Amino acid sequence: MLSHRLLTHDTIIKLLPHINTEQNLLFYSYLTQRKDKAQYICQFFNSQLTAVLAYFSELSFPAFSFFRVEDCDIFFPELIAFTRETIKLDESAVCGTILCQRDLELFQSFGLIKGIPQRFLTMKHQDESKLLESNIAKKINENDYSKVIDFLHSGEMRFFTRSELENYPFLGIKEGEDFIAVGGYHFYDPQLVELGNIVTRLDYRGRGLAKRLTSELTHLGKKLSPDVYLGVLANNLPAVRLYEGLGYQTTMELSIVNFTLSKTKI
Structure with a gap:
């Protein structure tokens, strides 16, 4: 059974011990630094969390962070539709996020990406x-x-x-x-x-x-x-x-992208 919920920070914070911070720096910041201003739109399948779209409204554009649970199937159009209805954003509004290659391909497969993604490096001091x-x-x-x-x-x-x-x-x-x-x-x-x-x-x-x-x-x-x-x-x-x-070395290559919450085929 598929369901979606807007969860509070007190509930979503239980994810924190399971987050690889180096691979998910942006999402980690939504769970910690931005916790007072973030909203967490979550998808569940058979009561198991599959993915989260976290929304932050303090920037000059609608900002999101995307997190998927490893080895879980995502019902992406349904998640986008629920997010659009929950946040009350126009489907033509241009949003921003940072994605790994696998998640970039997911967004691209449903035609949500606007413009050309910009390659972005996470570097760690060594x-x-x-x-x-x-x-x-x-x-x-x-x-x-x-x-x-x-x-x-x-x-x-x-x-x-x-x-x-x-x-x-x-x-x-x-x-x-x-x-x-x-x-x-x-x-x-x-x-x-x-x-x-x-x-x-x-x-x-x-x-x-x-x-x-x-x-x-x-x-x-x-x-x-x-x-x-x-x-x-x-x-x-x-x-x-x-x-x-x-003394910094690259640890992750990601993409800064613009995207919309436009209707996708389910």
């Missing part, structure tokens, strides 16, 4: 000897939050949320009163740390600021957790090489 000893960045205080938000938006940080700035340490480099480089975290927890929102102002790029800032953020993250990650578009070769030069 070699502390490659980090720089740098202290040019300063911790951002509350008085500068508005400036930092404007700076990150101007750098087109699509996945930045204000709650990250309010809850996690962010570092900035200034020239006078203006920020020329900023960086922080998507995730900052003893279980794992994920760097994010690293931006250098266009006219200051090529001066090594991002390298020094990333080193400082990595050092800081290592004080909290031995598992420090970051994500980068695969075609951003200068950034990939920068991170590799600091």
Whole structure:
């Protein structure tokens, strides 16, 4: 028997011990960092959980994370239909998520993907000897939050949320009163740390600021957790090489995709 339910965080959190965090960083963040703002649309077959579409409304677009239980058959059109009805999104609304290859093929097979997927690398820090000893960045205080938000938006940080700035340490480099480089975290927890929102102002790029800032953020993250990650578009070769030069290695290749909750044939 097939059924769908909108579950509370207190119920879905039971999945946490069974999540491979390295393979499911985005979904892990929905169960932890984003738990207060996420909704969990779950599919069951014969009372067994088969898949979850988790929804987060704090970004500039409808954001989702998809998780499937290994070795379970998924009734995907029914899950999409229930999600569309539950979240009350127009079926033409363009949503975003990050998918592994198998899940990308699932979304593509039902014609939900819009545009061309972007290859995205998850990288983990492996070699502390490659980090720089740098202290040019300063911790951002509350008085500068508005400036930092404007700076990150101007750098087109699509996945930045204000709650990250309010809850996690962010570092900035200034020239006078203006920020020329900023960086922080998507995730900052003893279980794992994920760097994010690293931006250098266009006219200051090529001066090594991002390298020094990333080193400082990595050092800081290592004080909290031995598992420090970051994500980068695969075609951003200068950034990939920068991170590799600091001791990061690719652990997962994923795809950033736009998709719709359009009606699919059942």
